[in-house]
Amino acid sequence: IGSGAGYAGDRIEPAVELMEKGNLDYIIFECLAERTIAIGQQDKMKDPTKGYNQLLEARMRKILKLAKDNHIKVITNMGAANPVAAAEKTAEIAKELGVSGLKIAYVTGDDITPQIEKYYDNDVLELDCKLGDIKESILSTNVYLGAEGIIEALENGADIVITGRVSDPALSIGPLVHEFGWNIKDDADKMGQATLVGHLLECAGQVTGGTLRKIFLEGSAEVFLRLAGVFQHERQTGCQIFFVFQLQKKLLQPDGAGEGQRACRSGDEPAPQTGEHEKADACADTKDFAF
Numbered sequence: 527i528g529s530g531a532g533y534a535g536d537r538i539e540p541a542v543e544l545m546e547k548g549n550l551d552y553i554i555f556e557c558l559a560e561r562t563i564a565i566g567q568q569d570k571m572k573d574p575t576k577g578y579n580q581l582l583e584a585r586m587r588k589i590l591k592l593a594k595d596n597h598i599k600v601i602t603n604m605g606a607a608n609p610v611a612a613a614e615k616t617a618e619i620a621k622e623l624g625v626s627g628l629k630i631a632y633v634t635g636d637d638i639t640p641q642i643e644k645y646y647d648n649d650v651l652e653l654d655c656k657l658g659d660i661k662e663s664i665l666s667t668n669v670y671l672g673a674e675g676i677i678e679a680l681e682n683g684a685d686i687v688i689t690g691r692v693s694d695p696a697l698s699i700g701p702l703v704h705e706f707g708w709n710i711k712d713d714a715d716k717m718g719q720a721t722l723v724g725h726l727l728e729c730a731g732q733v734t735g736g737t738l739r740k741i742f743l744e745g746s747a748e749v750f751l752r753l754a755g756v757f758q759h760e761r762q763t764g765c766q767i768f769f770v771f772q773l774q775k776k777l778l779q780p781d782g783a784g785e786g787q788r789a790c791r792s793g794d795e796p797a798p799q800t801g802e803h804e805k806a807d808a809c810a811d812t813k814d815f816a817f
Contacts, residue, residue, distance in 0.1 A: 527698055527723075530589070531555040531602075532730025534562045534579055538588050540731060545592040551705075553593075554697040555585065555602035556728040560666070563691055566607030567666040577608030578615065578688075586619045593685065594625050601676060601697050605688040607666065609634055612688045631684035633675035636668045636691035672780030673710065676700030693779050695724025710781055717782045 528550045530541030534557045545553060557579045570577030579585075582604045593600050605612040613632035620628055638645075645667075646658030653660065668691040677700050679687045687700070699720045702708065708716045726733050 527551065527701060527727060528553040529556070529727045529730040531557050531585075532728060532732055533557065534559070535581065536730060538581075538585055541585070542588055542592065545589060545596060545598055550596070550598045552599045552601060552701045553589075554727060555600070555604055556694055556697055556730065557581075558603040558606055558691060563606050563668055564666040570607045575608075575611050575615075578606050578612035579604035582612055583615060583619060586616050587623065590616070590620050590623060590625045590628065590686075594628055599680070599685055599687070599701070601687045601689075601700060603689045603692055603697065605632060605690045607637070607668075607690065609688050609690045613686075616686060616688065628685045629683050630686040630688070631679035631682070633671065633679065633687065633689040633692065635675065636671050636689075638669055639667045642667045670780050672696050673699035673703060677704050680704040693781065694728040695721045695779065696781065698724035698727050699781055714782065721779055721782065 528541070528544040528548050530536075530538075530544065530553045536557070541553060541555070544550060562579070566577045566579070569580070585604070589600065592598065609632040613630050617630050620626070620630070642657075642661075642664065646656060646661065648657045649655075650657055650660065657664075671689070671692045673692070673696040676687050676689065676692070676696060680700060681704060689697075699710075699717070702716075702720045702723070703710060706716075708720070710717060
């Protein structure tokens with residue numbers, strides 16, 4: 527699994543190089559956060575055919591032929607506020623480029639705007655008020671979905687999977703569960719490992735040393751090399767830093783709960799699916815934490 531992007535505006539050149547030379551089975555593009563999905567929602571309000579990541583079209587023009595020729599499956603949350611339109615646009619670009627035979631899937635269900643009134647009594651932790659108190663200001667009400675939609679798409683032969691708001695590690699959990707037949711509900715150790723791998727990979731060039739370089743050499747693929755398993759020098763240190771960053775006393779994800787002190791939960795009792803995806807981003811973001 528390669529990582530082609532770690533934020534909405536990330537460079538495309540390292541992803542292209544990975545797809546050309548990395549001997550990949552999958553590549554993920556993690557391009558979504560609370561700010562960027564709100565931007566997507568604003569774009570969709572202006573134009574119902576928009577709302578996906580603003581670089582989706584440019585990225586797809588660069589990678590679709592590589593995905594087909596090198597048999598690499600693409601998984602991304604570039605669907606943002608409109609994964610349906612993102613999938614339609616991707617199909618349109620594939621046809622324009624003469625790339626045929628790709629099965630394109632989209633995952634929906636994260637947008638709970640029609641049900642948001644159910645959450646009006648929930649506390650907004652950052653603002654010390656009820657969600658209903660700021661209802662006039664809400665732009666985006668999306669929940670963290672887990673990997674299940676991605677897994678279903680892969681099981682149905684999808685080559686390109688485009689999601690809206692899923693948990694960041696779900697982009698990697700999906701292909702791992704699909705390829706190895708892991709059980710999300712009952713295999714706590716494997717899910718802990720998959721979640722950790724997913725959290726590292728979604729950081730892309732930052733986890734492989736980007737945050738440690740004060741000077742970035744233009745055109746230097748070495749700085750941005752994004753292969754899981756490359757652990758030398760600053761890349762090892764980068765993985766260690768992001769490993770620690772992702773730890774907290776209890777890590778809650780839609781696909782399971784983890785004990786942060788151990789990075790994955792072991793023992794007789796499996797970590798349950800948490801239902802944390804029922805919390806709207808507008809209410810509380812259980813993933814965002816800092817040093």
